[in-house]
Amino acid sequence: xxxxxxxxxxxxxxxxxxxxxxxxxxxxxxxLAAADLIKGVAxxxxxxxxxxxxxxxxxxxxxxxxxxxxxxxxxGEALAGGADGVVVTQGTDTLEETAFLLDxxxxxxxxxVVTGAMRxxxxxxxxxxxxxxxxVRVAASPDAAGLGVVVVANDEIHAARYVRKLHVSRPSSxxxxxxxPIGWIVEDRVRIALRPASPTPTLDWSDPAPLVPxxxxxxxxxxRELAALDHPExxxxxxxxxxxxxxxxxxxxxxxxxxxxxxxxxxxxxGAGETYRQTYAYAGGEIDLVRRKLIPGxxxxxxxxxxxxxxxxxxxxxxxxxxxxFAGV
Ligand code: ASP
Numbered sequence: 001x002x003x004x005x006x007x008x009x010x011x012x013x014x015x016x017x018x019x020x021x022x023x024x025x026x027x028x029x030x031x032l033a034a035a036d037l038i039k040g041v042a043x044x045x046x047x048x049x050x051x052x053x054x055x056x057x058x059x060x061x062x063x064x065x066x067x068x069x070x071x072x073x074x075x076g077e078a079l080a081g082g083a084d085g086v087v088v089t090q091g092t093d094t095l096e097e098t099a100f101l102l103d104x105x106x107x108x109x110x111x112x113v114v115t116g117a118m119r120x121x122x123x124x125x126x127x128x129x130x131x132x133x134x135x136v137r138v139a140a141s142p143d144a145a146g147l148g149v150v151v152v153a154n155d156e157i158h159a160a161r162y163v164r165k166l167h168v169s170r171p172s173s174x175x176x177x178x179x180x181p182i183g184w185i186v187e188d189r190v191r192i193a194l195r196p197a198s199p200t201p202t203l204d205w206s207d208p209a210p211l212v213p214x215x216x217x218x219x220x221x222x223x224r225e226l227a228a229l230d231h232p233e234x235x236x237x238x239x240x241x242x243x244x245x246x247x248x249x250x251x252x253x254x255x256x257x258x259x260x261x262x263x264x265x266x267x268x269x270x271g272a273g274e275t276y277r278q279t280y281a282y283a284g285g286e287i288d289l290v291r292r293k294l295i296p297g298x299x300x301x302x303x304x305x306x307x308x309x310x311x312x313x314x315x316x317x318x319x320x321x322x323x324x325x326f327a328g329v
Pocket of ligand 1: 117
């Protein structure tokens with residue numbers, strides 16, 4: 001491609017995922033690199049001067065904290081080297097988590113956009129090229145600076161801290177059920193309609209990731225299932241409680257014992273809205289659990305709460321610092 005020197009510079013990192021998958025007849029696997037993805041996207045050469053960097057060719061469930069920390073470092077280098085914005089392409093299965101992890105690892109500054117595709121390149125109506133074009137438009141837009149990491153899909157812009165994958169297959173899978181999108185892309189324009197009131201904290205990464213299991217409460221659950229959390233190497237835990245943050249009464253004592261030893265975050269399995277603090281007083285209601293030292297997860301869904309707790313524990317934060325960050329995020 002030949003680019004006009006006036007265009008902004010955007011670096012595209014590829015990590016794998018459906019957007020990069022090819023195959024013939026017996027399913028698809030990630031094979032395409034960033035340079036392949038940008039080839040042939042109609043209109044891309046008029047939006048930005050692109051640098052392509054292949055980092056991984058993985059299904060997104062195989063990405064790790066260490067991998068995303070490498071991506072964060074590479075993003076920092078690209079921006080320091082003169083890029084005006086960055087796009088990360090990856091699998092959609094864990095994109096809501098990796099985008100939030102990048103949001104916590106990078107200070108809010110130049111636009112950093114994560115995107116993927118729900119339909120692989122072999123399918124009719126593959127959404128990868130349109131998502132990549134939209135993502136590059138956002139990464140090239142000065143209006144998108146200072147938002148923190150955003151996710152672009154289906155011509156919508158979502159803040160990493162709110163976005164979730166809500167459908168297995170549709171191109172409209174990504175949504176922010178608590179808030180809605182913060183902007184959109186139409187024709188060649190990027191519209192930022194909302195800006196987060198405050199940035200997320202910027203945290204350091206230190207290998208190895210502490211063990212932080214996530215347990216989802218479900219109907220008529222047996223307290224023996226909590227045994228999975230009682231492992232000597234577990235450093236903290238997230239409980240995805242029912243409703244606004246509730247567990248069966250039989251969980252109360254074992255959870256109190258656990259929260260005595262480790263930080264335990266109380267999130268909601270609903271995945272939209274914010275955990276309560278002062279409404280339900282029964283055994284296993286949020287008043288009871290907070291009194292027993294569980295830490296309210298606020299509006300973070302359980303998977304994002306697990307990422308924030310993991311980084312805080314890795315950085316050596318104590319219980320009061322953890323509670324303070326969760327209260328202020
Ligand atoms: N399984 C794929 C992945 O997350 C799904 C996708 O990219 O949409 O890597």
